[in-house]
Amino acid sequence: MSETMKQIVLASRPNGVPTPANFRLEEAPLPIPAEGEVLVRVEYMSLDPYMRGRMDDAKSYAANIPVDSKMEGGSVGKIIASNADGFEIGDFVMGSFGWATHSVATAVGLAKIDPHAAPITYSLGVLGMPGFTGWYGLSELGKPKSGETLVVAAATGPVGSMVGQLAKSRGLHTVGIAGGPTKCKIAVEHFGFDVCLDHHAYATASELRKAIKEAAPQGIDIYFENVGGKVLEAVMPLMNQHGRIPVCGMISWYNEGGLGADAVERTLTAPKIWRTILVNFLSVNGFIISNHWNRMGDFHKEVGPMIANGTVKVQEDITIGLENAPDAFIKLLTGGNIGKAIIKVI
Amino acid sequence: MSETMKQIVLASRPNGVPTPANFRLEEAPLPIPAEGEVLVRVEYMSLDPYMRGRMDDAKSYAANIPVDSKMEGGSVGKIIASNADGFEIGDFVMGSFGWATHSVATAVGLAKIDPHAAPITYSLGVLGMPGFTGWYGLSELGKPKSGETLVVAAATGPVGSMVGQLAKSRGLHTVGIAGGPTKCKIAVEHFGFDVCLDHHAYATASELRKAIKEAAPQGIDIYFENVGGKVLEAVMPLMNQHGRIPVCGMISWYNEGGLGADAVERTLTAPKIWRTILVNFLSVNGFIISNHWNRMGDFHKEVGPMIANGTVKVQEDITIGLENAPDAFIKLLTGGNIGKAIIKVI
Numbered sequence: 001m002s003e004t005m006k007q008i009v010l011a012s013r014p015n016g017v018p019t020p021a022n023f024r025l026e027e028a029p030l031p032i033p034a035e036g037e038v039l040v041r042v043e044y045m046s047l048d049p050y051m052r053g054r055m056d057d058a059k060s061y062a063a064n065i066p067v068d069s070k071m072e073g074g075s076v077g078k079i080i081a082s083n084a085d086g087f088e089i090g091d092f093v094m095g096s097f098g099w100a101t102h103s104v105a106t107a108v109g110l111a112k113i114d115p116h117a118a119p120i121t122y123s124l125g126v127l128g129m130p131g132f133t134g135w136y137g138l139s140e141l142g143k144p145k146s147g148e149t150l151v152v153a154a155a156t157g158p159v160g161s162m163v164g165q166l167a168k169s170r171g172l173h174t175v176g177i178a179g180g181p182t183k184c185k186i187a188v189e190h191f192g193f194d195v196c197l198d199h200h201a202y203a204t205a206s207e208l209r210k211a212i213k214e215a216a217p218q219g220i221d222i223y224f225e226n227v228g229g230k231v232l233e234a235v236m237p238l239m240n241q242h243g244r245i246p247v248c249g250m251i252s253w254y255n256e257g258g259l260g261a262d263a264v265e266r267t268l269t270a271p272k273i274w275r276t277i278l279v280n281f282l283s284v285n286g287f288i289i290s291n292h293w294n295r296m297g298d299f300h301k302e303v304g305p306m307i308a309n310g311t312v313k314v315q316e317d318i319t320i321g322l323e324n325a326p327d328a329f330i331k332l333l334t335g336g337n338i339g340k341a342i343i344k345v346i
Numbered sequence: 347m348s349e350t351m352k353q354i355v356l357a358s359r360p361n362g363v364p365t366p367a368n369f370r371l372e373e374a375p376l377p378i379p380a381e382g383e384v385l386v387r388v389e390y391m392s393l394d395p396y397m398r399g400r401m402d403d404a405k406s407y408a409a410n411i412p413v414d415s416k417m418e419g420g421s422v423g424k425i426i427a428s429n430a431d432g433f434e435i436g437d438f439v440m441g442s443f444g445w446a447t448h449s450v451a452t453a454v455g456l457a458k459i460d461p462h463a464a465p466i467t468y469s470l471g472v473l474g475m476p477g478f479t480g481w482y483g484l485s486e487l488g489k490p491k492s493g494e495t496l497v498v499a500a501a502t503g504p505v506g507s508m509v510g511q512l513a514k515s516r517g518l519h520t521v522g523i524a525g526g527p528t529k530c531k532i533a534v535e536h537f538g539f540d541v542c543l544d545h546h547a548y549a550t551a552s553e554l555r556k557a558i559k560e561a562a563p564q565g566i567d568i569y570f571e572n573v574g575g576k577v578l579e580a581v582m583p584l585m586n587q588h589g590r591i592p593v594c595g596m597i598s599w600y601n602e603g604g605l606g607a608d609a610v611e612r613t614l615t616a617p618k619i620w621r622t623i624l625v626n627f628l629s630v631n632g633f634i635i636s637n638h639w640n641r642m643g644d645f646h647k648e649v650g651p652m653i654a655n656g657t658v659k660v661q662e663d664i665t666i667g668l669e670n671a672p673d674a675f676i677k678l679l680t681g682g683n684i685g686k687a688i689i690k691v692i
Contacts, residue, residue, distance in 0.1 A: 277632040284630040
């Protein structure tokens with residue numbers, strides 16, 4: 001066992017899209033697990049859009065990461081030392097281990113993973129937080145009905161692809177939106193969307209709106225909101241009466257703190273939004289999946305077999321090396337990855 | 347029986363706040379009820395903010411009123427001729443009779459009223475569409491819990507006063523917002539709000555926000571949205587996590603078609619709204635009460651006795667004469683009335 005570990009800390013708060021200078025790779029002494037704790041060697045680390053919010057000062061779900069502290073995030077790893085009952089050396093566990101090669105953790109924050117049931121990386125994507133977010137938001141807030149039309153952006157991402165595949169399996173007409181022809185091809189051919197539109201091909205929200213209108217001739221019943229910005233503006237006027245908008249994220253606004261003057265210019269004005277909500281009797285619901293962990297069992301029960309029988313497909317984008325996490329994260333925020341972004345921590 | 351009737355038609359579409367020139371009083375031949383129809387002499391006619399939307403071209407709940415056609419609206423009246431089974435001369439009925447002294451109607455669109463159960467005007471306000479809107483939106487979408495805090499504007503209006511009184515009776519801390527000291531006094535002393543703030547006393551949304559924050563020190567759990575504009579902007583940042591926003595109207599924006607550049611300037615930008623919905627897990631639901639008539643019985647069962655025992659108070663603002671309806675309606679849209687606006691049709 002080496003006596004040091006590596007970790008990546010927040011070096012400075014980003015202004016807009018993060019740059020490599022906002023991160024710093026550090027060595028630190030290997031922590032020793034106290035009573036009730038385990039020491040984990042991280043194997044795979046998840047990269048998720050929400051992490052961008054944690055880098056800011058603005059109020060969000062959770063406390064922000066202090067400058068010079070370790071970047072946070074979920075990971076899977078193997079226990080290499082244990083002072084906690086019920087956890088053995090060699091057990092695979094998922095937890096909030098941060099951007100690091102090693103971490104100590106208490107039993108409370110650990111979930112055991114069976115490495116024989118599915119690849120352990122699935123716990124970070126299709127069977128983990130992102131897949132669960134898509135399942136919960138669609139099922140509980142989207143309330144899909146056969147014959148309806150669903151639109152979701154980031155269609156090849158771990159949330160969007162889950163939403164699209166579940167909706168399709170429930171008989172909905174599914175329209176994905178993604179950045180670039182490659183992603184759109186994957187959305188249709190791999191994930192089974194009925195249509196996928198490349199938002200890069202449309203300069204303005206109103207051009208994108210025209211294309212969505214053609215792809216969704218019956219209007220939109222569910223817009224699963226995970227990007228904001230141009231897509232949201234394009235979609236809102238196309239919502240059918242009694243439409244549902246689960247809101248789980250707005251990646252397109254994360255890099256501007258949601259406040260940029262530019263954002264005001266190019267998005268629907270506030271009165272327009274509220275008027276649309278009112279006259280179409282829309283139901284708009286913000287949610288974060290961590291408030292609904294109690295439903296994880298239901299999610300696994302439904303989606304586990306769908307992965308096994310091929311109804312739900314998986315796409316992972318694995319980058320090798322902790323030191324490459326900042327670049328991979330920047331790529332994620334600018335749409336450069338395809339599929340669930342994961343770091344293989346070596 | 348006179349051989350003619352009077353009615354008010356939409357003379358031209360308003361640009362902003364309607365003016366008397368947008369309306370025209372006309373005489374018309376008294377219609378003769380066909381088979382299955384009745385002829386009604388209108389006694390009281392309701393004035394409601396939603397009527398402003400019908401005067402525009404923009405998409406709203408329902409078809410707009412064509413220029414030169416009769417203004418629409420709900421009324422109560424007495425049957426003076428009947429060709430419909432089950433309806434007798436002398437019966438009191440409620441229906442969509444428009445801005446007119448007389449109307450023919452088919453049985454399908456009529457609801458009989460018992461004039462001995464309550465004053466017949468109550469069918470237009472506290473026991474009619476506005477009261478029902480407040481009850482439904484609060485109960486079904488607001489999901490009030492004892493100890494929570496509610497904010498509602500137009501606190502002395504028929505919707506706001508119902509919402510405030512029901513919330514109070516369910517153990518909530520209630521903050522009303524109204525225009526002017528007289529209305530605020532009525533809100534607290536007559537309708538029992540814990541606090542009422544005069545929005546005229548605060549020049550900007552942020553000043554109003556400060557006052558609301560003092561009046562609602564635990565934050566806001568339910569914002570019943572019936573006005574939009576400055577109040578909405580003041581309230582949004584004060585919403586507690588898991589807050590609920592039933593949206594039934596936005597009177598402050600009706601006169602600008604919801605699109606004015608000025609409205610953009612003085613309201614929260616779109617990204618801010620969506621960010622607030624997301625990070626506070628808000629539930630925002632637009633609704634129109636006409637989709638929920640099947641709950642009218644439940645409403646009357648709960649609220650009827652509350653009116654009888656004085657828990658729910660009534661305030662009506664009755665103007666005499668059909669020809670005064672345009673002025674009274676303009677007064678309503680500019681906050682000049684106190685209580686439910688009704689025309690006594692003579």
